[in-house]
Amino acid sequence: MGNEAYIIKGHLCYSRDADTIEVVENGSLVVENGVCRGVFETVPARYAQLPVHDYGDRLVVPGMTDLHVHAPQFSFRGLGMDLELLEWLNTYTFPEESKYRELSYAERAYGSFADHLLHSTTTRACIFATIHVPATLLLMRKLDALGLCTYVGKVNMNRNSPDYLRETSTRQAIRDTELWLSQLEGLRHTRPILTPRFIPSCTDDLMYALHDLREQYSLPVQSHLSENLGEIAWVRELCPRAKFYGQAYDQFGLFGGDHKCIMAHCVHSDEREQELMLKNGVFIAHSPESNMNLASGVAPVNQFLERGLHVGLATDVAGGSHESMLRAMMHAIQASKLRWRLLDQTVAPLSFERAFYLATMGGGAFFGSVGTFREGWAADAVVLDDANLDHPQDLSVRARLERMTYLADERSIAAKYVEGRKIL
């Protein structure tokens, strides 16, 4: 953490709660030791001597958390959108992920991924790598060098995938995972997360062994849950003892409770599954574009929020086509409107305020006090410049923020801070 103190000046926009965006025009965010000390319209005398990073007419928002993204799939983003999940994995995903056994390929592809992530609104991310230890370490070092705060998982999968992308036994899977965990020294901002791909990819004994590793190393867990109807039916066959998909993870001790846990998608999670996630504090990574592209459906995200579930937003590249969390906000709002119109009028569409909250505070909570400019919270901030988005009329700061959600791209990312460190 940077231990210096300074002021970030601009039009500050940040969530107070899920339904309120605070806008402080020409506001000053005081940063000290990597955390926010307060937001001020007029800087108090005690801070008057601090250096000022003055961003003028630009917007300053909290850094965003991408709660679920596959780094090795970035190389085929925007491609192969014509299949549903299980066929899509076999046809596009597994062949591509197998290429990461070659470090030279990983160097090139992960370099591109990390560079795009740097030039996005994302300051924190929870990332799937592949089964390959050297490539996963390479990815972690690249991200660490850029200063982003991430959890990265070497993927575990030892069944129901081609020979060229499968751990050959539980013993080898655990050995590789421990080998990976033994080589993380020197990483400052990148942490490991256990990553069983999903139930169909992991034998029962691998899941139990991962549970033991989780306890031994005090690790969080990430996986996939209730994304697609075919997947859910398959899990029912594979785990006949479990009454629902989430309970299968729970039976293996990999579904939150005494450890942090993210489950991606939860498009079709029923009442029982939602109840268990609530009880266990499981985070839901809502991945709206991916859920559209793979024709999975739309999770009832407002229902999740109203029940008090932890929910964040995710790009899920390459189910999603883009690393932009602004686009993920757009897709979340759009998908929620179609869910409301076409399926279920008991769950209201997402407001802009809630989409912003999900992208910042919702996912940020997985990292602790992250995702807004509250005193004592991490100083993660992104400076947004919409000078290239012409408009003939005066726009409020709130309007400019909404507009950038639909129109901005990496050209609008003018600066970025993580834990007070200026990384862009």
Added chain:
Amino acid sequence: MGNEAYIIKGHLCYSRDADTIEVVENGSLVVENGVCRGVFETVPARYAQLPVHDYGDRLVVPGMTDLHVHAPQFSFRGLGMDLELLEWLNTYTFPEESKYRELSYAERAYGSFADHLLHSTTTRACIFATIHVPATLLLMRKLDALGLCTYVGKVNMNRNSPDYLRETSTRQAIRDTELWLSQLEGLRHTRPILTPRFIPSCTDDLMYALHDLREQYSLPVQSHLSENLGEIAWVRELCPRAKFYGQAYDQFGLFGGDHKCIMAHCVHSDEREQELMLKNGVFIAHSPESNMNLASGVAPVNQFLERGLHVGLATDVAGGSHESMLRAMMHAIQASKLRWRLLDQTVAPLSFERAFYLATMGGGAFFGSVGTFREGWAADAVVLDDANLDHPQDLSVRARLERMTYLADERSIAAKYVEGRKIL
């Protein structure tokens, strides 16, 4: 039309039919007198002397037709996405459109719109202006000067809108419309189209009077149809004689048949309405992003195609947030997947091929032989450069085209031809 002959060289991608994209790598498109003379892998001897516009490794696709877009709403694209249609019109749209009574505002705002349209894949468009004659003429001249081929309509509306944006009587509406039509001399690529806003905005006698104008001037017609459930219920009250919304237009003689006609949306068109559109040759402007943003629903576009209806694609700015027809293709595919998943599995999701067809040939048909590189068809072409979209693996031309649909923006538009004229 340019009367010179030349060759456009690059990776040519164009629809043969709704389900087939032809890809000719390093192909040569021969252009003469503004029309395509053929696509060749090897240039025949008779064309060997022609000058070559060599675009190397870039892709060359037919120009796209935006079949429905509101030029005056471009100024608030990406804003005010929290309301459904009728409230949205009153809250955001009508106040903004009223500003175009000031020519200085129109100059600034339409300048921005025209500039964005130029730097997009759009070569043809059917455009709503506002009720204001001078501003509509200004827009038409701007578009004409850029060389785009468009239909532009001065809007008619004389009821159910605020005083500040309403024609005060049928007489005044017709007088203004004739005044507008009398000042189109000198326009080479921009044509007028009658534009009653929609049934709720126009009294019966205005509609009958517009029918007479249409016959007198041999004009095409554009309007809105069956976009939103509240709108449809309102039309039922306003036109009790009509059995369905489309029949109301038809009773006024403004629903195709002996004239060209575009109806935007058709999200909720029932069997009878679809049958009448088929019989009358009405074009449907499918506007998927707008239909998401205003929570209208999703039109069954594959059903339309299979019935033989004329369908094109539209951005419908500012119900849609973006002028990009590539993004409209993305949204069309995504919306169709959610419609299939959430509402109705009898209508399959849109394939990439069909989305491309809709954006090129589907809408192009409104302008004649437009939208593919067939002999005798208009030489409308866009050169796409994806050099800034890095990828670590070799990609086929077909894959690059799909990827650009999700990832490209105006930076990828390297050159543009309309009727053989190079306009960018």
